[in-house]
Amino acid sequence: MSKDVTGKGEAVVSTVSAERPEATAPVLSMRGVSKHFGAVAALTDIDLDVHAGEVVALVGDNGAGKSTLVKILAGVHPQDTGTVNFDGKDVTIHTPVDSIQLGIATVFQDLALCDNLSVVDNLFLGRELGPWRLNEVEMEVQSWKLLRQLSAKIPSVRIAVASLSGGQRQTVAIARSLLGSPKLIILDEPTAALGVAQTAEVLNLVERLRENGLAVIMISHNMQDVKAVADRVAVLRLGKNNGTFRMKEVSTDELIAAITGATDNVVTQRAAQTGAAAAANAAGTAGTVGGADRLDGPGGGSLPPGQAPGSPGQPGSGPAPEEGAAP
Numbered sequence: 001m002s003k004d005v006t007g008k009g010e011a012v013v014s015t016v017s018a019e020r021p022e023a024t025a026p027v028l029s030m031r032g033v034s035k036h037f038g039a040v041a042a043l044t045d046i047d048l049d050v051h052a053g054e055v056v057a058l059v060g061d062n063g064a065g066k067s068t069l070v071k072i073l074a075g076v077h078p079q080d081t082g083t084v085n086f087d088g089k090d091v092t093i094h095t096p097v098d099s100i101q102l103g104i105a106t107v108f109q110d111l112a113l114c115d116n117l118s119v120v121d122n123l124f125l126g127r128e129l130g131p132w133r134l135n136e137v138e139m140e141v142q143s144w145k146l147l148r149q150l151s152a153k154i155p156s157v158r159i160a161v162a163s164l165s166g167g168q169r170q171t172v173a174i175a176r177s178l179l180g181s182p183k184l185i186i187l188d189e190p191t192a193a194l195g196v197a198q199t200a201e202v203l204n205l206v207e208r209l210r211e212n213g214l215a216v217i218m219i220s221h222n223m224q225d226v227k228a229v230a231d232r233v234a235v236l237r238l239g240k241n242n243g244t245f246r247m248k249e250v251s252t253d254e255l256i257a258a259i260t261g262a263t264d265n266v267v268t269q270r271a272a273q274t275g276a277a278a279a280a281n282a283a284g285t286a287g288t289v290g291g292a293d294r295l296d297g298p299g300g301g302s303l304p305p306g307q308a309p310g311s312p313g314q315p316g317s318g319p320a321p322e323e324g325a326a327p
């Protein structure tokens with residue numbers, strides 16, 4: 001059993017199975033979706049399912065097609081071919097308004113907040129309450145209700161958004177999108193450029209969205225964040241599906257291999273170098289390699305912790321583990 005956030009900031013009981021959301025019909029089901037920009041095939045034949053009460057991480061190298069996929073769902077770009085089924089119906093999303101009316105909320109990286117306005121003004125911007133004049137009291141009450149449901153740590157709903165931390169700003173943007181009572185929320189790199197504590201705050205918030213019975217798509221380049229909150233991870237590579245994995249059943253190395261398209265990639269190469277250096281140290285000789293870069297290994301390295309390589313995949317020998325896909 002789980003709660004649902006309504007447009008009025010109220011909690012209602014829903015019947016989503018938190019243990020196994022995949023047992024229910026997907027909220028979103030994309031089949032064979034393709035998109036070209038001139039000669040560039042941004043997406044080719046993409047399938048994606050997302051269920052209520054499930055967090056699906058969408059990962060892939062730069063240019064893999066993640067933003068294009070999200071923009072199709074957000075009504076920014078029309079797909080060329082393929083079908084989108086939402087909440088049991090085949091739908092065509094022509095515009096951002098179509099997307100919002102269907103129940104899809106997208107929080108883009110820029111957050112689209114007005115820095116000079118207060119939290120409550122940002123939350124209700126464009127949908128202010130009160131038929132004749134603003135019902136400030138009711139808007140404030142509903143803002144607190146909503147933020148409390150998300151366990152958000154916002155000091156006051158009357159302070160300007162400019163004075164909030166990055167994590168708090170992300171929280172306000174997500175809370176605002178919930179006022180439309182969406183069924184699916186898409187978060188575009190919600191932890192990018194956040195510090196450790198703020199990242200933890202936002203990841204807690206993502207878990208709260210899942211508890212509230214929402215379907216969540218989270219784009220991320222950070223494997224630690226993905227491992228921390230995702231139930232499944234869908235990998236895109238060069239605009240194509242390159243595996244869907246249950247988080248519990250996939251290692252970071254397998255994910256990196258699916259993202260880069262090679263088991264012999266820059267991450268594994270550095271891990272091997274680090275191992276050689278450690279062995280040399282153990283043998284009493286001075287190693288020349290500075291630190292470990294294994295994403296799931298000990299020590300630090302030149303990549304930020306848990307960060308997937310942002311560069312295009314290395315040419316490699318092994319096949320991507322598409323067969324291991326477990327939708």
Ligand SMILES: Nc1ncnc2c1ncn2[C@@H]1O[C@H](COP(=O)(O)OP(=O)(O)OP(=O)(O)O)[C@@H](O)[C@H]1O
Nearest residue numbers: 037040041042060061062063064065066067068069
């Ligand atoms: N409006 C556009 N016009 C032309 N080409 C585009 C457009 N948008 C995206 N592309 C191309 O489509 C491909 C997929 O881009 P997309 O931005 O979806 O990738 P991404 O996975 O989101 O990358 P990143 O992680 O860098 O944001 C790229 O080759 C990109 O250059």
